[in-house]
Amino acid sequence: MDRIPEFPIHPVSIKLIRAGHPWVTPDTFSNRFPRQAEFVIALDERKRALALLLHDPGHRNIKARVWSTKFPFDREVQHFTAGLQARIDQAFEKREPLRKSRERENYYLVFGEADQLPGLFILRLGDRVLIQFYTSFWNRYKSTILTTLAEVYPEIKEEHTWIQLRGETKELQKLPVNLVDPNRRDEFHLQEFGIQYHIRLGSSYDHGIYTDMSSIRSQLRSVVAPGQRVLNLFCYTGAFSLWALKQGAEKVVSVDLSPKYMEWLQQNLGLNDDLDHKRHESLVMSSDEALGLLKSRGEAFDVIICDPPSSSSDGDKRTSAIKTYRDLLRRMDLVLRRSGKLVIFLNTHQVTSQKFDRVIQDSLGELELSYKLHKRLGLDEDCPTLRGFPEGSYLKGLVLEKQ
Ligand SMILES: C[S@@+](CC[C@H](N)C(=O)[O-])C[C@H]1O[C@@H](n2cnc3c(N)ncnc32)[C@H](O)[C@@H]1O
CATH class of the missing domain: 3.30.750.80 (RNA methyltransferase domain (HRMD) like)
Structure with a gap:
C-alpha cells in the first residue's frame, strides 16, 4: 500500500474537526493536498495525526471530508472497503x-x-x-x-x-x-402516510417529493385539524397540500409559480380518490400575487405553510429567502385567522436555526405582530443531524401561533 500523504491543515479546520465538524474547505493548507491522493492524513498544529480524510480535489467548496479520527489510519485505509460496508x-x-x-x-x-x-x-x-x-x-x-x-x-x-x-x-x-x-x-x-405520490427519476434533478420533509410532515400531524382552511405557499408537487386534505382540512389552496409542478400536483391528486378534490384549489402564480388575490377575495386561513426556495432570482439580483421573510410575514398575517398557525421553513445551511429564530422574531417585532412560538421543526428520524456540524442541519422550521 502506498504511504498515505500527511499534511498540516488550517488552524480553523483543526478546531472544527475537534468539535465534530467533518469538512475541510479550500485554503492555503488544503490546496497543497496532492491531486491524485485518494486519502490524506490531516496533521494538527504540532504535526500529530488528527484525522483521516476522503479527498475530493475537484470539489469547489469541500476539499476533503473526515472519515475517521481514530488511529491507526493506515489500517483504516487498508480495510476501507470493510469499514464502508459496516457503516x-x-x-x-x-x-x-x-x-x-x-x-x-x-x-x-x-x-x-x-x-x-x-x-x-x-x-x-x-x-x-x-x-x-x-x-x-x-x-x-x-x-x-x-x-x-x-x-x-x-x-x-x-x-x-x-x-x-x-x-x-x-x-x-x-x-x-x-x-x-x-x-x-x-x-x-x-x-x-396513506397518500400516493407520482415520482419521476431520470428526467429531473428532484424526484417529486422532498424526502427530508417526510419526517416533518409526521411532526406536523397535530398542527392541521379537521375542518380547517390551509394555504400551502411554494407548494412544489403538493405533498403538504395532499397531507392537509388527508388530515381532514375543509379547504386547501396550493400556490406555486411553476405550471410543471402544479400539473404534477394535479396528477398526485388524481392518484388519491379518497381525498375530496373539490376542497382543493390551485393557484399558478407567485406567492406574493396569491396572497394579494386571497386578501382581495376576503379569504382567511387557519394554517399557512410557507417553504420558499433558499434563494431566488428575478434575473438581475439574487434574494435569499431569509431577506424576503419580513414581507412574507406581513402579507401572510393579513390572511391568517386569529389563533391561526404559520408553519415557516428555511432551507439553507448558511443560516443557523438560532439566526432564523432571531430574524423572524425581529421582523415580527418591527411589524408589530404578536405570535407565540408553538413548535420548532427540523430534520428528524431517517435524517439525523450531527453536533458541531450546522451545515447538516440545513432544514429548519417554526410553527408560530397568532395571538
Ligand atoms: C423548496 S420548494 C418547496 C417544497 C415543498 N414545500 C414540499 O415540501 O414539497 C420551493 C418551490 O417554490 C416554487 N417557487 C419559487 N419561487 C416562487 C414564488 N415566487 N412564488 C411561488 N412559488 C415559487 C418553486 O417552483 C418550488 O416548487
Missing part, C-alpha cells in the same frame, strides 16, 4: 423500524455525515433506490455500495437502482442515472 449496514439497521412500520415508502437509508458516511446519501423510494453522491470520491466505491445494498435488500432490482451526483454548484447537479440503462426515464408511485 452502510449500520445505517440500514437504523431504518429497520421505518421499513417495518410501512407508514411511508419514502425515506433515507443513509444520510451522509450524520451516518458517518460523508457525502453519501441513499433514498428508498418505494421499490426503487436512489444513491446520491455529494462528492465524486464515492465513484470509486460504487460497486462496494451496490453489493452492500444488494446483500441487505435483495428485492431491489438493478433496473430500479439509480445514481445521482448532487451539490450546490452547477457542475455537481446531474440527473439521476439508471444503473442498467443510462437513458432510462422512470415514472412510478409511492405511498407516504
Whole structure:
C-alpha cells in the first residue's frame, strides 16, 4: 500500500474537526493536498495525526471530508472497503423500524455525515433506490455500495437502482442515472402516510417529493385539524397540500409559480380518490400575487405553510429567502385567522436555526405582530443531524401561533 500523504491543515479546520465538524474547505493548507491522493492524513498544529480524510480535489467548496479520527489510519485505509460496508449496514439497521412500520415508502437509508458516511446519501423510494453522491470520491466505491445494498435488500432490482451526483454548484447537479440503462426515464408511485405520490427519476434533478420533509410532515400531524382552511405557499408537487386534505382540512389552496409542478400536483391528486378534490384549489402564480388575490377575495386561513426556495432570482439580483421573510410575514398575517398557525421553513445551511429564530422574531417585532412560538421543526428520524456540524442541519422550521 502506498504511504498515505500527511499534511498540516488550517488552524480553523483543526478546531472544527475537534468539535465534530467533518469538512475541510479550500485554503492555503488544503490546496497543497496532492491531486491524485485518494486519502490524506490531516496533521494538527504540532504535526500529530488528527484525522483521516476522503479527498475530493475537484470539489469547489469541500476539499476533503473526515472519515475517521481514530488511529491507526493506515489500517483504516487498508480495510476501507470493510469499514464502508459496516457503516452502510449500520445505517440500514437504523431504518429497520421505518421499513417495518410501512407508514411511508419514502425515506433515507443513509444520510451522509450524520451516518458517518460523508457525502453519501441513499433514498428508498418505494421499490426503487436512489444513491446520491455529494462528492465524486464515492465513484470509486460504487460497486462496494451496490453489493452492500444488494446483500441487505435483495428485492431491489438493478433496473430500479439509480445514481445521482448532487451539490450546490452547477457542475455537481446531474440527473439521476439508471444503473442498467443510462437513458432510462422512470415514472412510478409511492405511498407516504396513506397518500400516493407520482415520482419521476431520470428526467429531473428532484424526484417529486422532498424526502427530508417526510419526517416533518409526521411532526406536523397535530398542527392541521379537521375542518380547517390551509394555504400551502411554494407548494412544489403538493405533498403538504395532499397531507392537509388527508388530515381532514375543509379547504386547501396550493400556490406555486411553476405550471410543471402544479400539473404534477394535479396528477398526485388524481392518484388519491379518497381525498375530496373539490376542497382543493390551485393557484399558478407567485406567492406574493396569491396572497394579494386571497386578501382581495376576503379569504382567511387557519394554517399557512410557507417553504420558499433558499434563494431566488428575478434575473438581475439574487434574494435569499431569509431577506424576503419580513414581507412574507406581513402579507401572510393579513390572511391568517386569529389563533391561526404559520408553519415557516428555511432551507439553507448558511443560516443557523438560532439566526432564523432571531430574524423572524425581529421582523415580527418591527411589524408589530404578536405570535407565540408553538413548535420548532427540523430534520428528524431517517435524517439525523450531527453536533458541531450546522451545515447538516440545513432544514429548519417554526410553527408560530397568532395571538
Ligand atoms: C423548496 S420548494 C418547496 C417544497 C415543498 N414545500 C414540499 O415540501 O414539497 C420551493 C418551490 O417554490 C416554487 N417557487 C419559487 N419561487 C416562487 C414564488 N415566487 N412564488 C411561488 N412559488 C415559487 C418553486 O417552483 C418550488 O416548487
